[in-house]
Amino acid sequence: MSLTRRAVLCGSAAALATPAILRAQPVPIRIGEINSYTAIPSFTLPYRNGWQLAVAQVNAAGGVLGRPLEVISRDDAGRPQDAVRIAGELLNEQKVDLLAGGYLSNVGLALSDVAAQNRVLYVAGEPLTDALVWERGHRYCFRLRPSTYMQAAMLVEEAAKLPARRWVAVAPNYEYGTSTVKWFRQLLQAKRPDVSFVAEQYPALGRIDAGATVAALEAARPEAILNVTFGPDLTNFVRQGNTRGLFESRSVVSVLTGEPEYLDPLGEETPEGWIVTGYPVDSVADPANRAFIAAYQAKFNVPPKMGSVVGHALIGAIVAGIVRAGGTGTEQLCDALPGTGFDTPFGRASWRAIDHQSTLGTYVGRTAVKAGRGTMVDWRYVDGAAALPADEVVRKLRPA
Incomplete structure (x- = not known):
């Protein structure tokens, strides 16, 4: 085949133009989410909807520092070993700028170890263990949600007003559960020295024998109950407790139960009057919350849940850090994040410099049944900063 001079010249021009076009495309900021x-x-899944909404909003507004935001998401199936393997793939093959996410506390701790070993930023969204920012805290790990200590402290304010002195506790047998019971007991007894815990049950996560657990708690003749179970374990525990009368004439304080993810499945079986942390999505009225709810419903056709808030706030917190840092270098980000403020559906929050814990708060209220479904009533928002210990306490808990 013969080529004309014009064809050769045109081809050469195209070859020269193509790299220029490619150079004009800004490189995305890549978040590796697990x-x-x-x-x-x-x-x-609501959490994923939340961060997808936030990414769409950021990119529609022009991106971050003139660059589009991209999230490369992976599933760890609740296994720390899988999370570690995936983190390596995201860092080495996908070349992400930072790691984010996590749900279970043991998975979050595993990802934090990866971050420390590789000197890469990890922003934990949901893992609640205090060890992330205290005993095993380090320069490269930041945590968004209120921790086990913070959730316990918020609930203790209400629990200390109860006349009950004999308490029992039930919690999943891993870091989140044992840590929550430890802090709740310690903080409650500091306010009420007359309180004692007469029994504790620690069923395996996802494998609660609810009948046996309820029987063991009932046998201790408690006046009040601390519940830390969630998900299907919570549903089974409530069902057996209702059937066997465990909750009759007893106060119950329950972590996370007011979150729609865990309250909705209970339906008409929702026990009334429990003191809970959660998200009263059907009755909040502040402008930031209502704007978030409207945007979320417009995109997904369903109301948001607590996971949705966490996912959305996670992106906002990371973006604020990148903007303040002026780039995505790990050391830049780790210098910039402490003290950085960011907007969330719950209002303004910030990263504490002393321990890299955010001041995002949550709602405390009581459970009720309305129109055949569980809801929160008599609620109030508790700022996370109000539920954190003093700096001198943190200095004793966090390595230098």
Whole structure:
């Protein structure tokens, strides 16, 4: 085949023009996101919707520092070993700028270890263990949600007003559960020295024998109950407790139960009057919350859940750090994030410099049944900053 001089010249011009066009495209900022999508779908799927909404909003507004935001998401199936392997793939093959996500506390700790070893930023969204920012805290790990200590402290304010002195506790047998019971007991007894815990049950996560657990708690003749179970374990525990009368004439304080992810499945079986942390999505009225709810419903056709808030706030917190840092270098980001403020559906929050815990708060209220479904009533928002210990306490808990 013969080529004309014009064809050769045109081809050469195209070859020269193509690199220039490619250079004109800004390189995306890439977040490697890891979560337990198949293991805990009730929370993580609304969470994914939340971060997808936030990414769409950021990019529609022009991106970050003139660059589009891209999230490369992977499923850890609730297994720390899978999370570690996936983190390596995201860092080495996908060349992400930072890691984010996590649901279970043990998975979050595993990802934090990866971040420390590789000197890469990890922003934990949901893992609640205090060890992330205290005992095993380090320069490269930041945590968004209120921790086990913070959730316990918020509930203790109400629990200390109860006349009950004999308490029992039930919690899943891993870091989140044991840590929550430890802090709740310690903080409550500091306010009420007359309180004692007469029994504790720690069923395996996802495998609660609810009948046996309820029987063991009933046998201790408690006046009040601390519940830390969630998901299907919570549903089974409530069902057996209702059937066997465990909750009759007893106060119950319950972590996370007011979140729609865990309240909705209870339906008409929702016990009334429990003191809970959660998200009263059907009755909040502040402008930031209502704007978020409207945008979420417009995109997904369903109301948001607590996971949705976490996913959305996670992106906002990361973007604020990148803007303040002026780039995506790990050391830049780790210098910039402490003290950085960011907007969330719950209002303004910030990253504490002393321990890299955010001041995002949550709602405390009581459970009720309305129109055949569970809801929160008599609620109030508790700023996360109000539920954190003093700096001198943190200095004793966090390595230098």
